[in-house]
Amino acid sequence: MRAKRSERRGQEETDPKTVKELRIGVVDTMFARFDMGASARAELESCSGFGESFTVISRTVPGFKDLAVAAMNMIQKDGCSIVVALGMPGSAPIDKQCAHEASQGIMQAQLMTATPILEVFVHEDESDDPQVLAKVFDDRSRKHARKRVLDAVRPRPVEPSSGSGCSPGFR
Amino acid sequence: MRAKRSERRGQEETDPKTVKELRIGVVDTMFARFDMGASARAELESCSGFGESFTVISRTVPGFKDLAVAAMNMIQKDGCSIVVALGMPGSAPIDKQCAHEASQGIMQAQLMTATPILEVFVHEDESDDPQVLAKVFDDRSRKHARKRVLDAVRPRPVEPSSGSGCSPGFR
Amino acid sequence: MRAKRSERRGQEETDPKTVKELRIGVVDTMFARFDMGASARAELESCSGFGESFTVISRTVPGFKDLAVAAMNMIQKDGCSIVVALGMPGSAPIDKQCAHEASQGIMQAQLMTATPILEVFVHEDESDDPQVLAKVFDDRSRKHARKRVLDAVRPRPVEPSSGSGCSPGFR
Amino acid sequence: MRAKRSERRGQEETDPKTVKELRIGVVDTMFARFDMGASARAELESCSGFGESFTVISRTVPGFKDLAVAAMNMIQKDGCSIVVALGMPGSAPIDKQCAHEASQGIMQAQLMTATPILEVFVHEDESDDPQVLAKVFDDRSRKHARKRVLDAVRPRPVEPSSGSGCSPGFR
Amino acid sequence: MRAKRSERRGQEETDPKTVKELRIGVVDTMFARFDMGASARAELESCSGFGESFTVISRTVPGFKDLAVAAMNMIQKDGCSIVVALGMPGSAPIDKQCAHEASQGIMQAQLMTATPILEVFVHEDESDDPQVLAKVFDDRSRKHARKRVLDAVRPRPVEPSSGSGCSPGFR
Numbered sequence: 001m002r003a004k005r006s007e008r009r010g011q012e013e014t015d016p017k018t019v020k021e022l023r024i025g026v027v028d029t030m031f032a033r034f035d036m037g038a039s040a041r042a043e044l045e046s047c048s049g050f051g052e053s054f055t056v057i058s059r060t061v062p063g064f065k066d067l068a069v070a071a072m073n074m075i076q077k078d079g080c081s082i083v084v085a086l087g088m089p090g091s092a093p094i095d096k097q098c099a100h101e102a103s104q105g106i107m108q109a110q111l112m113t114a115t116p117i118l119e120v121f122v123h124e125d126e127s128d129d130p131q132v133l134a135k136v137f138d139d140r141s142r143k144h145a146r147k148r149v150l151d152a153v154r155p156r157p158v159e160p161s162s163g164s165g166c167s168p169g170f171r
Numbered sequence: 172m173r174a175k176r177s178e179r180r181g182q183e184e185t186d187p188k189t190v191k192e193l194r195i196g197v198v199d200t201m202f203a204r205f206d207m208g209a210s211a212r213a214e215l216e217s218c219s220g221f222g223e224s225f226t227v228i229s230r231t232v233p234g235f236k237d238l239a240v241a242a243m244n245m246i247q248k249d250g251c252s253i254v255v256a257l258g259m260p261g262s263a264p265i266d267k268q269c270a271h272e273a274s275q276g277i278m279q280a281q282l283m284t285a286t287p288i289l290e291v292f293v294h295e296d297e298s299d300d301p302q303v304l305a306k307v308f309d310d311r312s313r314k315h316a317r318k319r320v321l322d323a324v325r326p327r328p329v330e331p332s333s334g335s336g337c338s339p340g341f342r
Numbered sequence: 343m344r345a346k347r348s349e350r351r352g353q354e355e356t357d358p359k360t361v362k363e364l365r366i367g368v369v370d371t372m373f374a375r376f377d378m379g380a381s382a383r384a385e386l387e388s389c390s391g392f393g394e395s396f397t398v399i400s401r402t403v404p405g406f407k408d409l410a411v412a413a414m415n416m417i418q419k420d421g422c423s424i425v426v427a428l429g430m431p432g433s434a435p436i437d438k439q440c441a442h443e444a445s446q447g448i449m450q451a452q453l454m455t456a457t458p459i460l461e462v463f464v465h466e467d468e469s470d471d472p473q474v475l476a477k478v479f480d481d482r483s484r485k486h487a488r489k490r491v492l493d494a495v496r497p498r499p500v501e502p503s504s505g506s507g508c509s510p511g512f513r
Numbered sequence: 514m515r516a517k518r519s520e521r522r523g524q525e526e527t528d529p530k531t532v533k534e535l536r537i538g539v540v541d542t543m544f545a546r547f548d549m550g551a552s553a554r555a556e557l558e559s560c561s562g563f564g565e566s567f568t569v570i571s572r573t574v575p576g577f578k579d580l581a582v583a584a585m586n587m588i589q590k591d592g593c594s595i596v597v598a599l600g601m602p603g604s605a606p607i608d609k610q611c612a613h614e615a616s617q618g619i620m621q622a623q624l625m626t627a628t629p630i631l632e633v634f635v636h637e638d639e640s641d642d643p644q645v646l647a648k649v650f651d652d653r654s655r656k657h658a659r660k661r662v663l664d665a666v667r668p669r670p671v672e673p674s675s676g677s678g679c680s681p682g683f684r
Numbered sequence: 685m686r687a688k689r690s691e692r693r694g695q696e697e698t699d700p701k702t703v704k705e706l707r708i709g710v711v712d713t714m715f716a717r718f719d720m721g722a723s724a725r726a727e728l729e730s731c732s733g734f735g736e737s738f739t740v741i742s743r744t745v746p747g748f749k750d751l752a753v754a755a756m757n758m759i760q761k762d763g764c765s766i767v768v769a770l771g772m773p774g775s776a777p778i779d780k781q782c783a784h785e786a787s788q789g790i791m792q793a794q795l796m797t798a799t800p801i802l803e804v805f806v807h808e809d810e811s812d813d814p815q816v817l818a819k820v821f822d823d824r825s826r827k828h829a830r831k832r833v834l835d836a837v838r839p840r841p842v843e844p845s846s847g848s849g850c851s852p853g854f855r
Contacts, residue, residue, distance in 0.1 A: 062318055065274075065290065067282040076285065094294065097271060103749075105278040107789040110753040111796055112282055114760065119749065123778065147746055165837060233489055236445075240452040247456065265465065268442060276449040282385065283453055398592065401591055402661055407616075418627065436636065439613060447620040471662040576789075578803065582794040587816055589798065607807065610784060618791040625795055 022054040025080035025147060027070045029087050031063045036086035036120070039141035047146060060098060064089060064121070065098055068105030075113045083117045084145050088137075091125035099123075120144045193225040195319060196251035198241045202234045203259035205305060207291070210312035211255055218317060235260060235292070236269055246284045254288045255316050259308075262296035270294075283331030291315045364396040367422035369412045371429050373405045378428035378462070381483035388490060404508060406431060406439055410447030417455045419466070425459045426487050430479075433467035441465075463484045480497060535567040537661060538593035540583045544576045547647060549633070552596055552654035560659060577602060577634070578611055581618030583595045589625045589648035597658050601650075604638035612636075633657045687725050693828075706738040708832060711754045715747045716772035718821040720804070724768055725819035727826035748773060748805070749782055752789030759797045767801045772821075775809035804828045 016158050023042060028037030038060055044056050061070045064087030071083040085106055089099035091160055099121060106119045127133045195215060199208035208229055215227050228249050232241045235258030240326045243256040257279055260270035270292060277290045291311055368384060370379030379400055386398050399420050403412045406429030413425040427448055431441035441463060447462045462482055469475045537557060541550030550571060557569050570591050575581045577600030584596040598619055602612035616632060623630045633653055640646045696812060710729060712721030721742055728740050741762050745754045748771030755767040769790055773783035790803045804824055811817045 061287075062289070062315075065278065066287060068278065069285065069761060072282060072285055099273070100785070101271070101274045101278055103782070103785045104275065104788065105282060107749065107752065107785055108279070108282055108792070111756060111792055112751065114756055116745075116753055118746070123204055144746075171765060226344060232458075233460070233486075236449065237458060239449065240456065241459055243456055269445070272442070272445045272449055275446065276453060278449070279453055403629075404631070404657075405617055407620065408629060410620065411627065414624060414627055443613070443616045443620055444616065447624060448577070450624055463633070558742075575802070577829075578791065579800060581791065582800055585795060585798055606722065611787070614784070614791055615786045617788065618795060621792070621795055 023056055023078065023080045024145075025057045025059070025071065025074035025078065026145065027059045027061060027067055027074060027083060027085050029061055029064050029067065032086070032088035032137075033124075034088065034122075034137040036122070036137055036141040038090070039138045040084055040086060040120075040145035043142035043159050043171035044146045047150075051106075061089075062104045065105070067102060067119075068109045068117075071106065071117045072109040072113055075109075075115045075117075080115075082115065082148050084120060084148055086120045086141055088124060089121050091123070095124075116148075118144050118148055118149055172226060174239050194228050194249065194251045195225055195316075196228045196230070196245035196249065196254035197257070197316065198230045198232060198238055199257040200232055200238065200259070202293075203257070203308075205259065205293075205308040206218060207257035207259070207308055207312040209295070210291060210309045211257060211291075211316035214313035215317045218321075234258075236274045236276070238273060239280045239288075239289075242277065242288045243244075243280040243284055246280075246286045246288075253286065253319050255291060255312075255319055256288055257291045257312055259293050262294070264334065265293075289315050289319055317340075347483060365420065365422045366487075367399045367401070367413065367416035367420065367425035368487065369401045369403060369409055369416060369425060369427050371406050371409065372479040373402055374428070374430035374479075376430065376464075378430070378464070378479055378483040382426055382428060382462075382487035385484035385487045389417050389492075390498075405429075405443045407447070409461075410445060410451045410459075413448065413459045414451040414455055417451075417457045417459075419462050422457075424457065424490050426483075426490055427459055428462045428483055430464050430466060433465070436512055437466075447468045458490075460490055527552075536568055536570050536591065538570045538572070538584065538587035538591065538596035539658065540572045540574060540580055540587060540596060540597070541599040542577050542580065542601070544573055545599070546649075547601065547650040549599035549635070549650055549654040551602070552651045553599060553633075553658035554590045554609075556655035556658045560663075576600075577615045578618070580615060580632075581622045581630075583624055584619065585622040588622075588628045588630075593628075595628065595661050596667075597633060597654075597661055598630055599633045599654055601635050601637060604636070608637075625667045629661075631657050631661055690780035693724040706743050707762065707764045708829075709741045709743070709755065709758035710770070710829065711744055711751055711758060711761065711767060712747060712770040713748050713751065713772070716770070716806075716821075717808075717822045718772065718806075720770035720772070720806070720821055720825040721824035723822045724770060724804075724829035726747060727829045731830060746813075747790070751786060751803075752793045752801075755790065755801045756797055759793075759799045760834055764799075766799065766832050768804060769801055769806045769824075769830055770825055772806050772808060775807070779808075781848045796834075800832075802828050802832055 026037050026040045026044070028035070028040070037060060040058055041058060044050060044054075050056070057074060057080055059070055059074060061067060066087040067087055071085050074080045074083050087099075087102065089095050089102075103119060103121075106117050110117045122133070122137050122140055124133075126136055174261050197208050197211045197215070198303075199206070199211070200254055208231060212227055212229060215221060216227075222260060228245060228251055230241055232238060235287070238256040240257055242256050245251045245254050258270075258273065260266050260273075274290060275293075281288045293304070293308050297307055346441070361419060366384070368382045369381050370377070370382070379402060383398055383400060386392060386396075394437050399416060399422055401412055401416060403409060409427040409429055413427050416422045416425050429441075429444065431437050432446075445463075448459050450484075452459045464475070464482055466475075468478055523546060539550050539553045539557070541548070541553070550573060554569055557563060557567075560567075563569070570587060570593055572583055572587060574580060580598040580600055584598050587593045587596050600612075600615065602608050602615075612634060616634075619630050619632045635646070635650050635653055637646075639649055710721050710724045710728070712719070712724070715813055721744060725740055725742060728734060728738075734740070741758060741764055743758060745751060751769040751771055755769050758764045758767050771777055771783075771786065773779050773786075787803060787805075790801050794801045806817070806821050806824055808817075
């Protein structure tokens with residue numbers, strides 16, 4: 001039987017073998033025309049630390065309105081520290097409203113679990129050209145997945161500002 | 172008196188007779204012009220495993236804004252592991268706003284119960300032809316109900332990705 | 343001092359005098375131009391079982407945005423098993439937005455209490471003719487109130503479907 | 514140290530000195546062009562019972578999106594039984610969206626505390642004439658504050674309807 | 685190990701060294717074109733009491749939809765008493781909808797933590813001139829950060845109104 005998350009966490013600090021337990025979730029949808037999950041997984045597998053400092057858990061749900069509760073369960077039941085939620089809303093007005101509802105659910109799931117869930121939506125009407133669209137799907141899925149790994153595996157230390165007077169400006 | 176859900180769950184693993192306890196909820200509305208619940212139930216009854224590995228629980232509520240709390244109660248009080256919520260929003264602007272509110276409620280009910288509730292809405296304005304609309308009602312209710320059974324009864328195992336480098340692309 | 347709800351519930355099964363404790367809440371607003379609460383109450387009082395199997399609790403709040411928390415309190419503090427919330431949104435755009443916010447609150451209150459709250463809104467712009475509007479007010483308030491009683495007092499038994507193959511279709 | 518609210522409540526019934534503990538909160542914003550809080554307070558101070566059966570607690574927050582959490586804290590930390598939240602949304606589209614978000618927050622704060630929070634918003638575009646607008650500010654702030662006192666101090670008894678057959682109609 | 689927040693709070697009153705523990709959070713986004721966090725931090729560092737009565741904690745998240753859960757974690761895990769959340773929504777319709785969802789999440793995070801989170805959004809379409817926009821970014825980030833310090837470090841005492849009859853009016 002799997003140990004409770006808090007117990008596993010406690011072990012991480014003392015047992016190198018369980019460092020591997022850091023889990024990144026990837027959840028995508030059956031209804032998307034492009035296999036966004038495969039892109040995200042391929043990218044994550046190419047990140048340094050894959051299989052050592054982190055593993056990837058995947059799920060596929062029917063539509064994008066099923067992403068929020070699935071992501072919540074990947075966090076609460078499967079022990080993911082972070083989830084990438086991938087979907088493809090269509091271009092009809094009703095699709096846009098559904099996407100809004102799905103996004104609100106993903107936002108709420110984040111707050112209820114106090115855990116980041118990255119929504120990566122590619123809207124069907126971003127391009128008419130299937131080849132362009134495929135590239136958008138692949139790029140966005142990969143880019144966000146990688147960013148999440150960096151966030152999760154190498155978190156920026158939270159430190160009080162040093163008062164060094166860094167000058168603000170455009171980056 | 173019925174045992175608490177956690178107890179029934181515990182029994183499932185050791186007592187074949189209680190495997191039957193996996194419950195799929197179907198909730199529909201009195202106000203829909205088509206008996207969507209009957210389509211969903213007929214489809215579920217034709218799925219392999221019906222009456223053996225799963226049973227179906229039904230409820231009918233007045234309107235689609237009553238679906239969310241009814242689905243929540245089917246999960247929390249009747250022990251359903253998954254619910255299909257069927258409704259037919261009208262075509263007036265106020266109906267569309269109500270449908271949005273109903274959908275937000277269904278999303279929230281999913282997150283509060285950490286359980287999937289599939290919203291299956293057929294919008295009155297999807298077709299002017301009653302025969303076409305009837306077919307949409309029947310098809311959508313059946314298709315989603317079946318998909319839910321497959322999800323619930325034969326869940327895809329959640330496994331760390333194998334790192335086999337599956338190539339992403341359109342499906 | 344009043345007993346806790348669960349205790350009263352427990353008594354219902356053994357003590358006929360407490361069957362009377364099933365409470366239906368009616369909450370309306372001061373700002374509505376028509377006394378919707380009176381229509382709802384009159385209808386409930388004409389239902390068989392009134393004063394025997396159920397009683398009616400009433401409250402009036404200032405505006406329709408006060409309905410959600412009032413209904414919640416009628417459930418949690420006054421022991422209502424179901425509440426009918428009656429309001430009359432005006433026709434200006436700001437009124438429509440407020441009605442949307444009020445509806446979202448009523449939806450949320452249902453989920454937080456796991457109890458049905460029926461929103462019965464009559465929109466001021468449903469008719470220009472005060473007589474027609476009065477009839478809409480009266481009809482809708484009565485119809486929904488009655489439906490709620492039937493729901494609460496004579497709940498449809500929740501039974502696994504019999505697998506009898508009822509054929510779906512328009513009703 | 515202050516006693517817990519339930520304890521203070523318990524004392525109210527036996528100790529006349531603590532009747533004074535009924536607290537009405539008034540929260541307004543720095544960004545409003547009119548001092549709505551002062552109008553509300555002046556009105557409350559002129560109500561019979563001020564300083565005896567109820568007192569008034571005030572806070573000022575930067576903008577109207579800060580009202581919801583401030584009102585929640587006035588209920589949970591300062592022991593208010595009711596709060597009047599006063600704000601002035603501007604006329605640009607982004608202001609209207611922010612007002613919608615602020616209203617949703619106030620609705621949610623009510624439900625999370627099971628306590629009424631009256632939102633009193635005066636929209637900048639209700640009049641072009643500063644004198645008219647000033648009168649709207651003053652009137653609305655006063656009217657709602659007074660209504661709240663009446664609600665809180667002299668609550669209408671919640672009684673089962675008598676079945677007296679009051680006839681419904683326009684008021 | 686860090687003491688629980690309530691314990692640290694208790695110490696503040698008796699131990700001058702821990703007064704320093706009052707923490708103000710600043711969270712900004714990688715995707716903003718201007719380093720809003722640097723402006724906010726520079727302003728906070730120039731406030732009297734910096735490093736003595738309060739310190740500043742910073743985090744950067746990918747996009748503005750990640751602000752809500754990050755702010756929640758800065759409150760619940762890092763012990764911030766208040767958070768400034770800085771973002772730059774783009775000008776496309778989808779960006780505006782995402783900003784709405786992000787704002788709703790920030791509102792909800794405030795209510796779930798009962799702690800103020802100040803949303804400071806600069807919309808890309810507020811100006812076409814990069815220099816003007818840069819000034820808006822810098823000014824708004826600084827102004828709101830400073831206001832928050834004043835709020836948090838020198839809270840206005842919550843006192844029952846004195847009934848002194850202050851006359852309301854435009855400010």
